[in-house]
Amino acid sequence: MSNKRRLHPAAIFFNFVKTVREAIFFIVIGFITFKDESYIYFILVLSALLLLFITLSVLSWYRFTYQVVDDELRIEYGIIIRKQRYISKNRIHSIDLTAGVVHRIFKLVKVQIETAGSGMSAEASLKAVRLQEGERLRSELKMLQQIDAQEEEVEKQAPKESISMRRLFIAGTTSGSVGVILAIAAFGFSEIEQFIPDDFYNQTFEWVIGLGIAIIIVLVVVILLVLWLFGIAGTMIKYGNFTITKNDDELFITRGLLEKKQLTIPLKRIQAIGIQESVIRQPLGYATVYAEVAGGSLDQGEDFSTVLFPIMKKDEIAEFLEKFLPSYLSDHNNLEPLPKRARKFYIFRSIILFLALVVGVFIFFPQFSWIPGVLLIGSFYLGLLRHQDGGFLTENDRLTIRYRTMSKHTMIMFHKRIQSYEKKQYTLQKVQQLATMNISIIGKLGVGKHFKLKDLDEDHVNQLADWYSYRK
Template sequence: MSEPQRQHPVAALTKALDVIRGNFITILILLFIGGGDEDILLAYWILGMAVILLVWGVVSWYRFSFQVAEGELRIEQGVFVRKKLYLTSDRIQVIDISAGVIQRLFGLVAVEIKTAGSSSKEAKISALTRQEAETLKAQLRRVINQAEGAEPRGREGEAGERIEETEPRKSYAIAPRDLLIAATTSGRMGVALSLVGAGFSQIDQVVSDERMVRFIENNIPQSTSASLIVLSITAVLVISWVFSFLSALIAYYDFKVEVREKELVISQGLFERTQLTVPFNRIQAVQIKEELMRQPFGYASLVIESAGYGESEGNSTTLFPLIKREKMYDFLEEVLPEYNVAIEGEDDHAPPLRALRRYLLRMLWWSLPFILIFWAIFPSYGLYGLVLLVPALLLGYQQYRDAAIRTEDHTIVLRARLLSKRTAIVKKYRMQATTLKQNPFQSRLQLRDFTLHVASGNQGRSFTVRDLDEGDAGRFWAWMLHEPLSASGGKKRSPGDNGNDAESLSFSEDT
């Protein structure tokens, strides 16, 4: 219980910046329209807009208040339209404390409260002192724990619980060497590549072709067009690698996982330090990713899927960016003992040999467009494009080798590869649905694709193993129904239940 409270005045500034960030394009357009040709006018425009934004920020800071009362977080905000947001305790799933550049300048933090099924950013308190934030978090956490019945109601000692909350049982940090390896081999290359590519295509518009050619000719005396192409491709690759290296380094800097009584706290980031709290009971699945560039060195990264938050990375969160495969089991044992199961074993059910040709053919179809494009660009070297088939078919073969599925007690493990090898570990009681798919070609070979759905973020996430034997696939498909479905264990269904059709629906569809 607390009095209505305002944020730190710096919130006015962050609000103004948020508006700029959110309306970047509009502002650019406005600038172009308003600015016209005269520089002074443009300056006035910018100044005017800055003032308006600041005033807006101050007013919205003034109109924003929050309090914790009767087990609810109550936020009131809005300059013209008053919005009241009441978050009931049992809806709150994640409390994120982060610090952006602005917050760090003033030694403040931002608190974001996330609930299931809503991606609204409204429950964001953008400037608080660290202490205020911790108090708020403690207040809300206590309420959450109460609501979930994890703590006996009525007589919990406040002080005792606080200590429990703040003292991590174990904590893991990434070693500097591992951080460098992680950044070097980070798979962000693709994103960076497209960014740099887009950048390069924009250069055309700024610098005229002629000037560029002259510039290149002056600097690189004997350049033929072929070496020019090779050179620019190399340049794009190097620049994007540097980008990906830096972005991974910034993102994973000082990565730390703390294991607490009921939750994991993941903090990371160089400039923008984010702290993510994931309660154990929200974790839906664990994924082990072995990227193409990391696998040869025996490294993998761990990702958790959890319900109710996360937006950028497809609703999954990095649990640890880089870990040696041998150390992985120990790590899982300490952090998420429930998910420490053997991911390979003799009882693996892999696709049968007759599925191999489907794996190979699939990669053949995928590589065909690339070969044809290559052929179209370099008609005289067209046949060399066929060299692409070699890695494609090898990848197909490796996909076939890696695909497997196994169960252990109440856990199912799915392995599959697209480019990176992914191993998903899912608890039976977290499985939301299973799907089998069969197209006419698979039907002839008696194969089926198996897909498993788990909750993750607002939508779900699915894991697929392709071309399993019909019988195997069918068995895993129905596996989640056998025995207890619940976490609390205990056989609730007697075997005789299965045959009891008295309660099953019988519909008649007479027309």
């Protein structure tokens, strides 16, 4: 049994920031409402609120305690209503350590504990503890004993892979994050536009128009270049110092330059392994390896899929899987392709929207009809690629499927991980003896993750149904 412990006093700061962030919407609304009249009252109310937030943050820190008793972690918290939470060691799936900029300044970490019942948030979160305390707590909760010299030598020989700065730079340059940044920037501008004085806005607009087409094109190119550099920086900050290590029945991932994250992935929670080849990376021969992991939460700021390695050459993937996940080593280069008669369906679904757009623009704005025309050609080619890349392969109790949206995805999963199998067939497919296969697995937050392969040969869909149902 350990004594009751409190978090590091820096947790007061994190509590305060969280409270302000949750109230920022109402603070902004109040500022907009009272910015012209009764401004002094707004300042007084805001000062009182900040004082209240600070008081609540201090009390929350003081009333929060934790201790390990026998085989469980006990947490007590609550300012007015006292709450107790008991988490058994046997229920703990992963314990992750995260260190943001403030954490690293004071040599602190955030400890996040996840169980099978974790939803949108972690089962327990210790916002600020000393690094040594976080590591001690993780070892104690995972029932790890002190290792001797021989075990240390075994640990050193554990499979390990790191990413080089050159590969990290390539990952940033091919991340395709410019579109995401543009969308965020457009949303941000739409929100702050109301605060820009009309005179300043109109003068700026007239100045831009007066620059001429050539200057505007140069400005657009410069802006896109800056956004591209931001995308590179974001990728390198997120995946800097990326290292994956396999230890017994778990994978440990460490990454991040500003915010250092240590993620634990139990092998038994991996539902499928994916290989993603984006439109930009595929011609260069690069791909991303990721995992669909059951359970977990969104507290870590992770995507719904967990990246096992940000970028690697496609011909290196087999060696990577053999080292870390040998049971997922699949012959995904020899998949059963889609039938040729399915090609017209893929092309039609890909071009139908742009075909309607071409007609509309040609009628109302004929001078701009070349724009959707170019998009129509691109969508036609995308339809060909989607048909060409689709396929599947069964190897005993393992299934591999490949499909393309914009990026090409190859998914490898085991029979026991598939939660449901569904066959769909509409009238035109039935005439062509085609059908659609839809399979589901458990994904993050415990929700379903679905994979669909359209216009397979009907016999192949029936064979897969027999394979899933153990029918002969």
